[in-house]
Amino acid sequence: MKNPLALPIFLVALTAIWSVPVCAADTDSRQLVEMPPEARAALRTEMLGFQTALHLIIGALAEQQFTNAADIAEKQMGISAMGSHRNAPQNARPGAFMPTDMHAIARMMHAASSEFAKVASSGETTKALASLQAVTATCITCHRSYRTQ
Ligand code: HEC
Numbered sequence: 001m002k003n004p005l006a007l008p009i010f011l012v013a014l015t016a017i018w019s020v021p022v023c024a025a026d027t028d029s030r031q032l033v034e035m036p037p038e039a040r041a042a043l044r045t046e047m048l049g050f051q052t053a054l055h056l057i058i059g060a061l062a063e064q065q066f067t068n069a070a071d072i073a074e075k076q077m078g079i080s081a082m083g084s085h086r087n088a089p090q091n092a093r094p095g096a097f098m099p100t101d102m103h104a105i106a107r108m109m110h111a112a113s114s115e116f117a118k119v120a121s122s123g124e125t126t127k128a129l130a131s132l133q134a135v136t137a138t139c140i141t142c143h144r145s146y147r148t149q
Helices: 006-026 037-062 066-076 100-121 125-145
Strands: none
Touching (some): 037 066
């Protein structure tokens, strides 16, 4: 770094960036949902699965592979994917710790994904995308309303 002030400025900026999450936590209006670490771990794994599924669905839509998009949505996010923790011990079942409204959003996500699968099967990109947005709306609704830490 040629500018003698570059390093100090960089460090100050870095400190500022680091402190942001701390400030954000102070003013975080999302409802804290407490879960045992096992349930949180299961939830996180499930979430990463949803994110990957969404990524694959968008790719399939871009290539007009409607059946593939519908298949991924139904199997990995739809009604078919509900109750995946049914046989896990109680402390590893995230749904058991969700407030009623949060659980309802989770069910809406599964239902919206199954609806997307139906719409996507019709082979119309515009309709499929609109229907996919109803799915992502549920991700946003939940993430903006609840936190686990
Ligand atoms: C019913 C509520 C709810 C819905 C619906 C929901 N999420 Fe989440 N999601 C959460 C919570 C709570 C966390 C935080 C988990 C934790 O770290 O304890 C989370 C975390 C995540 C994470 C971060 C995982 C990590 O590694 O920390 C991703 C990615 C994610 N969600 C993707 C999605 C996507 C994509 C959708 C929609 C298809 C979605 N979620 C729908 C509640 C939800």
